[in-house]
Amino acid sequence: MVDSALGNDVDRCIERLIAAVRDAGCTVGTAESLTGGQLAAAFSAAPEAGEWYRGGIVAYHPEVKYNLLETPVGPVVTPETAAAMACSTAHMLGANYTVALTGVGGPGPDEGQPPGTVYLATFTAGREPIIEHFRFDGEPVEVMEQTICAALTALAELIEQNT
Template identity: 50%
Template sequence: MTHLSEALAHTADAAEALTVDLVDAVTTRGWRVATAESLTGGNVATVLSAAPGATSWFVGSVVSYSPEVKFGLLDVPRGPVVSAECAAQMARRTGELLGAELALALTGVGGPAPDEGEPAGTVWFAVAHPDGVRTVREVFDGDPPQVLTTAVARGLEILTAVAAHGPDAPVGHT
């Protein structure tokens, strides 16, 4: 197994407990979930699609790795794509496009070099919720595969907290 596949397997194992809480939060409310992923390239969607009963609550994902996909498909205003504004618009628009009450978006700098004035490891998360949008910025240590797997796990934590408690939920800090 490669370093990345080992890390993703570990992330999937750790995410299993989170998805139980997420599934409970969304199914009791009758909500659907979607994701918009840039630096994680669909890895959050992979974890969600493997969760119990995913066909009843997970509607899909937009992998918007390229800024042009963010600008064109997700209506992100031209400008920095490693920002709260970009993540929030990615989440809002994905929820609209896919008919989801909850939409998680992730955008950032996986590394190894900085980008847009942000250090490697910077990730912006946003969750669009019926009561508003929550954004969170984190800076993770590690090489690009480590940043990716940490971002996947952290995104699931944030999504679960917001699903259960709303956009003002405490989401902790890594």
Template identity: 40%
Template sequence: MTPAERIADLATTHGYTVAVAESLTGGTLAADLAATEGSSDWFAGGVVAYQTRTKVAVLRVPAGCPVISAQCVSTMAASLAELMSADAVVTVSGAGGPEGQDGQPPGTTWFATLVRGRARTERRHFPGSPEEVLAASREFALRLLAEEMD
């Protein structure tokens, strides 16, 4: 079972409404979830906030907040949960490379989940090309959300 299929199963079984807010992953989390069977019953949608100004304007990340930080992804998660009326959300923001960002080296990625009021943040560093960092971040985000929903 893929992580997206696991999320679908948990959402159906436990009545979750799921949403995602993405930066680094550029909409791939939403695409994975939307492609699962029955997603229209539990997937509220996603926000791709790739630029900092979008994170600030749409997801209420404070201006000047480093976008690759626990504070950023936590704020994204809380704002997304409210915006989408979702009770299981995952957010991701990171430096895919080849250059770093906000003083963080390439491959540094922050994740947040907010599942029925229970918040979690986690920082990971994924080596490799920008494509490899994106793929690893995508996989980790979905696995993290499934773990927190379980």
């Protein structure tokens, strides 16, 4: 379905999200760091994305997270950072649902966290963000693919639970 450089797993994950979005008639937005825009690219390549995808923010540098997405100043590979990214993005983009992620893609550790550490948050207005913590194995590209699938799945689950 989606011509993704990351592979067929992402295709399967996005198909579920598209079905959830269509059933709910909602809009979604993204905020990402370690995936460097690949999550937004997966959304943008999906069928009829212009009708439901509000956009994405790639906040790679910590200062962008602090200043644009109003995350806590300090380490950025934290659940608090992911939650703030998701909430700020929903407000800025006017999206019904958002997913945000921050982490360490590798190959080495960062901020005392091992490679493959990911914090992911999903958000919809009127609820607290749902935060998930993952430890993925593999090379940086493999960590990125697993992270994107986790983000797509988490967002689809949130939408499905609310429809």
